[in-house]
Amino acid sequence: MGGVRTALYNYLYAKQNGGDFILRIEDTDSHRFVPGAEQYIIESLRWCGIIPDEGVDADGKVVEVASDKHPHAPYRQSQRKGIYRKYAEELVEKGFAYYAFDSAEALAEARAEAESKGQTFIYNYESRLQLRNSLTLPPEEVSRLLEQTTDWTVRFKMPENETVEMDDMIRGHICVNTSTLDDKVLWKRADELPTYHLANIVDDHLMEITEVIRGEEWLPSLPLHYLLYKAFGWERPRFAHLSLLLKPVGNGKLSKRDGDKLGFPVFPLRWVNPEGETSRGYREDGYFPEAFVNMLAMLGWNPGTEQEIFSMEELVKAFSMDKVQKAGAKFNPEKAKWYNREYLRMKSDEELTDLFVPVLEQNGITVTGCFKCPVSHDFAACSVSKNYVKSVVELIKERATFVADFWDIAWYLFKAPAEFNEKDTAKFWKEENIAAARKVTDFICNFDGPWTKDNIESGLEEYIRSNEWPMGKVMNCIRIALTGSGSGLGIADIVFRIGKEEFKKRMEVL
C-alpha cells in the first residue's frame, strides 16, 4: 500500500506537470532477489491505473505507452550493471571516494567490539584511518589488492564537520552536519554492482529525473545524495519525502502482519511469496481499483476543499505537494470500505450485474440472456435471466460494500430457503400470524392488478390493515417463509421479483 501510494503521488505529479512517469527496477541487491516481485509490481500498478510512460514491462520488454522512444533503457539496474563502475572510479579520482578492503568479518568484528563497549561503530572520518583502505595502505599494495582480490568496495569519503543545506518539497529546509554521517559503500567489487545510493544518483541523472518523490525512510540519506550530485557536478532533482503509512492500532509503520491480524489487505493484489505464504489483496477482496486509489490519495494529502471522491483525472488536476501531510498517516480500514461503497453506488446497474454474474455461477445459478432479453426465472432449474439479475442489483446495490455482498443480501431471490432461523420462527410462526399469512397468500395469488412492486406493496398493506392484523408480525411471518430469516428485503420487493408461483410454493411451509 505504501509503495502504491508513493507511485501514485509520483504519477500524479508527473502527469500534472506534463512529465513522464518512469518505472525503474532497483534490483542491485543480488541476495534479496524475489522471483515474481517485479512482475507483481507492474501488475499492481496497472490494476491501479498507474501506467508508466517508460519502464520495464511484465515480460521484460520496454514499455512505450506515451513516449515514442525509450532513450533511458534499460530500466532494470541489474541490466545496467556495466555503467556504474566508471562513475565510482571517477569519484575516487576526484578524491570524493576511496577503495576499502575491509572484509565483512573485520567490519562485523569492529561493530561487535564497539557494541560491547556500549558504543556504535561508524565508518567515518575518525575510523577510516585505522582501517584497511586506499587512504591508509601504500599505493602498490592498493593496486595489488584491486587486481588480485574481489571483496573490496568503493566508499564515499564523507567530509568532516560540514553542513549540508537541503530542501524538501514537503518539509522545507533541512540541514545536517556531515560528521554525524558515515562512509557509505557505493560500489561492490564482489558482484560488480552499485548500492542504492550510487545507482540511484547515476540513473536519475542519466534518465533526466527532475523530481524524486519517495518514502521518508530515505530522508537520512538525503545529505549523501546531495553530496554525490555535488561531487559529480550534476544538477540535482528536487526531492519530496513522503511520510509513512502507519498501522491502524498502536504505533509503527504498516506491515504485512497487521493485515493478517486485523483482517484487511496490505497488498494491492494477492501476493504469494516464495515460501508459499499468501497475503490477501485489495483486488481479490473485492475493492474497485478506483476506490483503492482514491482512498490512498487521501491518506496524507487533501485537496483543500471538502471533496472526497476523485477520479484519477481529477486527482491529477487537484494534486499539490504543499497539501501533502508531514506526519505519518494511520491507515483506517473502515474508510477504505466506505470508499468502496461509494464507488459501488456510482457504478451502473449493468456493470454491477456483469460483475455479479460470476458470483451467481459460483453459487450454482445459471444466468441466461442479455440486457435486451425479457426478465425471466426458473427457480427449479436454478436459472435466471440477465435482466432479472439486474433488477435484483438495482434493489440491493445501496446495501452492499462489495459485489460479493450481493449474494449474502439477496441469495433467496435466486433459490428457496432450505432452513429457517429458529429464533425467528419461534418468535413469528405463531398460530394467529400463520392464519393471517395464509389469507395473504390467497390474496396475492388472486391479485389481478398490474404486477408492479408498488401495487403489491399498497395492496398488501391495505389488505392487512383492513383485517386489523398486526402488520409487523404478519409480514415477518411471511418473510421467514420466503427468506428463512426475520430480517431482509421488503416483502413487496421479494414477491414482485419471484412471482406468484414461487411465492405460493414458498408459503406452503406455513
Place this chain on the structure above:
RNA sequence: GGUGGGUUCGUAUAACGGUUAGUACUCAGGAUUUUCAUUCCUGCAAUAGGAGUUCGAUUCUCCUACCCACUACCA
C-alpha cells in the same frame, strides 16, 4: 545511544496570527420503514505539556514529553 523527521476529536484532515476550532469515517441517539439495511436529523469527541514573542498563538520561537525513520558490502 547518535542523527533527522513528526505531533489538531478514536481515525483521516480543515482553519491569511483574530472561527462557537469545520468536514468525513467510526460510534451513540432519534425520525422514516412490515423486519434489516438505506436515507435523513441530532449528538459525542481534538489543538501533547510548559515557557516566550504578540493586543491576540492551532498557527511563530525555545524547552520537555511522546511517536517514527535511519544508523548494513538492503533498498
